[in-house]
Amino acid sequence: KAGGLGEIGVYERTRPDGTALEVCSVPLAGGGFVRTFTDVTSRKDSEARIAHMARHDELTGLANRVLFRERIELAIARTRRTDERFAVLLLDLDRFKGVNDTMGHPAGDALLKMTAQRLCRTVRETDTVARLGGDEFAIVQTLIGSRADVERLCARILDAIKEPFEIAGHGVDIGTSIGIAVAPDDGLEAEGLLKNA
Numbered sequence: 001k002a003g004g005l006g007e008i009g010v011y012e013r014t015r016p017d018g019t020a021l022e023v024c025s026v027p028l029a030g031g032g033f034v035r036t037f038t039d040v041t042s043r044k045d046s047e048a049r050i051a052h053m054a055r056h057d058e059l060t061g062l063a064n065r066v067l068f069r070e071r072i073e074l075a076i077a078r079t080r081r082t083d084e085r086f087a088v089l090l091l092d093l094d095r096f097k098g099v100n101d102t103m104g105h106p107a108g109d110a111l112l113k114m115t116a117q118r119l120c121r122t123v124r125e126t127d128t129v130a131r132l133g134g135d136e137f138a139i140v141q142t143l144i145g146s147r148a149d150v151e152r153l154c155a156r157i158l159d160a161i162k163e164p165f166e167i168a169g170h171g172v173d174i175g176t177s178i179g180i181a182v183a184p185d186d187g188l189e190a191e192g193l194l195k196n197a
Contacts, residue, residue: 008033012040020044057131059109060116068130071140072190078142079183086142087150087182090197091119091157093135094175099167107167111174114165122156137176138197147182154178 010024022038055067063071075086093115100108112135119129119137128140141153157178164171181187181196 012044060113060131062116062120062137063128063130065130065132068128068132068138068140069190071128071130072193075140075142076183076188076190079188083184084142085144085146085182085184086140087144087153087180088193088197089139089141089150089154089157090132090179090194091137091139091176093137093161094177096135096174099172099174103167103170103172107172110167111165111172114167115161115174118160118163119157122153122160144182150180150182154180 008025008027010022013021013023015021018041019039020041020043022040023035024038025033025035027033055064055070056062057064072088075084078084079086096108096111099111112131115137116129116131119139123129123139123141124143126142130138130140132138139153141150144150157176161174161176164173166172179197181193183193186196187193
């Protein structure tokens with residue numbers, strides 16, 4: 001200790017090149033210590049992938065129900081603290097089943113991925129786009145001033161989705177139905193907002 005030998009125990013360090021090291025220091029009976037350095041990058045990467053999978057849709061990479069619910073709860077907490085308004089939008093794709101039935105599930109999956117990309121382009125960085133399952137998507141639109149902000153987002157979404165999709169050399173036309181709830185006007189509980197939307 002007098003010689004400044006450093007910490008005793010286990011800790012992790014990430015090197016500038018991204019390598020994660022576990023540093024383990026064990027004191028010796030006669031004084032001093034033994035320090036080992038173990039590359040735990042693959043373990044850390046696996047843990048990060050598992051954490052990501054728990055909160056994101058596997059097909060589209062969007063937020064899943066768990067993360068979407070967390071974002072609603074965060075927005076509710078902000079609204080209670082600051083009177084900030086936000087909207088919950090639930091979207092259901094129109095004519096999606098026909099694509100799955102006539103072109104197959106790979107085409108349906110491709111359509112869902114492209115839809116996710118288009119939805120992400122319509123929102124701001126502060127908003128959250130989620131896939132709740134099947135052809136059901138949802139958005140938490142934060143920092144809205146009025147319902148007009150929500151209406152403008154809905155118009156962008158409708159325009160984005162009505163553009164034909166190119167799947168396996170075929171043009172595919174779909175649409176979407178959108179349900180909307182604005183907090184606090186339409187509720188300030190997650191379940192109530194989802195039901196109202």
